[in-house]
Amino acid sequence: MSTATMARSSGDTRSEASEFADEAAPLPHGQAGGEGKPWLRAAGHVCALGVAAVFLVAGIGKIWEPRQFAMDVKNYKIVADAYANLVAIFLPWCEVGAALALIHPRYRRAGALLIGGMLVMFICAVGYSALYKGLHIDCGCFGKAGAAQAGWRTIGFDALLLVITIFSVSRRAMPRMGTRG
Amino acid sequence: MKSTLLTALVILCVSSLAGAVANTIRRTPMTWIRAERPVTNNAAPEAPLPLTTAGPHDARADEPITTPQSAVAAPAKPESTKDESAGGPKAEEILALLATGSARFVDAREEREFAPGHLRGAINIPASAIYDNIAKLLNEVPTGMKIVVYCGGGHCEASHHVAEALQNDFHFENVLIYTHGWEEIEKVAGFKPYVEGPGQ
Numbered sequence: 001m002s003t004a005t006m007a008r009s010s011g012d013t014r015s016e017a018s019e020f021a022d023e024a025a026p027l028p029h030g031q032a033g034g035e036g037k038p039w040l041r042a043a044g045h046v047c048a049l050g051v052a053a054v055f056l057v058a059g060i061g062k063i064w065e066p067r068q069f070a071m072d073v074k075n076y077k078i079v080a081d082a083y084a085n086l087v088a089i090f091l092p093w094c095e096v097g098a099a100l101a102l103i104h105p106r107y108r109r110a111g112a113l114l115i116g117g118m119l120v121m122f123i124c125a126v127g128y129s130a131l132y133k134g135l136h137i138d139c140g141c142f143g144k145a146g147a148a149q150a151g152w153r154t155i156g157f158d159a160l161l162l163v164i165t166i167f168s169v170s171r172r173a174m175p176r177m178g179t180r181g
Numbered sequence: 182m183k184s185t186l187l188t189a190l191v192i193l194c195v196s197s198l199a200g201a202v203a204n205t206i207r208r209t210p211m212t213w214i215r216a217e218r219p220v221t222n223n224a225a226p227e228a229p230l231p232l233t234t235a236g237p238h239d240a241r242a243d244e245p246i247t248t249p250q251s252a253v254a255a256p257a258k259p260e261s262t263k264d265e266s267a268g269g270p271k272a273e274e275i276l277a278l279l280a281t282g283s284a285r286f287v288d289a290r291e292e293r294e295f296a297p298g299h300l301r302g303a304i305n306i307p308a309s310a311i312y313d314n315i316a317k318l319l320n321e322v323p324t325g326m327k328i329v330v331y332c333g334g335g336h337c338e339a340s341h342h343v344a345e346a347l348q349n350d351f352h353f354e355n356v357l358i359y360t361h362g363w364e365e366i367e368k369v370a371g372f373k374p375y376v377e378g379p380g381q
Binding site for chain 2 (some may be wrong): 066072074
């Protein structure tokens with residue numbers, strides 16, 4: 001092995017070791033997780049899994065029957081009728097994608113960002129259509145699996161999920177590794 | 182934060198791509214942009230329609246049905262108590278269709294509303310579960326047959342949703358909405374013989 005090769009090899013090893021050390025070390029205050037007690041981190045993980053499970057069930061239910069979901073979207077009278085199908089085709093997959101991201105600690109913040117955005121959007125939609133406009137509509141939350149009327153209960157449930165999602169990515173609840181994604 | 186946003190964007194793109202692919206390979210893909218085919222009597226003229234024409238958009242409007250014209254004489258004055266602008270068939274016309282059996286009825290109310298009472302022979306396809314229940318209709322009714330959809334009456338929209346799905350997604354050609362629906366069925370004595378259910 002030449003000297004140059006050995007040097008390169010040595011450099012690679014150092015680089016890998018450094019990356020590992022970066023991952024394993026506690027992250028700077030205010031930038032990422034890893035500060036909380038183990039039980040808080042465990043709670044954060046459980047919360048993330050719970051929200052992810054809800055979104056997986058919701059997303060798969062809509063993917064299974066997109067036409068019914070398109071009808072539900074249309075009922076809200078927010079999206080132009082012509083584009084209800086587009087929402088029904090893409091939104092459930094975004095729910096599933098965000099849920100999967102939430103499960104993995106490395107992508108949890110990105111998943112939480114998407115899920116938080118969707119939850120805010122759902123709360124606004126239900127608030128506008130069901131409460132402000134007074135439409136008696138199915139919430140369309142879980143596709144055909146759980147038909148329920150949109151209203152205060154839906155908003156409460158979404159708000160609860162939002163709080164849990166935020167907690168799951170809070171500094172104290174995030175696991176040490178892979179929190180910078 | 183920047184990398185979080187970037188990751189979120191990547192997740193969005195991948196998810197959207199998955200959605201597009203899934204829809205493309207679906208056995209019955211959804212159209213990307215929904216082309217509206219207005220239900221036959223959504224924009225019915227104010228004058229009552231004779232039964233031989235189901236409405237301005239009806240593909241089978243020229244096809245006469247077997248109902249004798251005398252039996253379906255349109256009422257001289259509108260009899261509905263509300264929702265005058267909705268148009269659609271009147272009670273007499275619906276009664277004639279029931280008498281002759283020349284149309285199939287679809288009840289768009291929820292099962293809990295359908296169970297206590299409904300028109301005889303009506304198929305229950307709740308607006309909240311159209312695609313779960315559509316097989317009942319597809320198995321029994323040819324797409325060319327006249328179908329009358331009703332719900333609770335008044336301002337209920339379920340019948341509109343079901344009728345629209347029947348036309349746009351399942352290509353039923355001759356769909357009518359009985360806008361006054363169950364509210365009127367319960368009031369008009371003529372419907373009594375055609376109502377069935379434990380509550381009747």
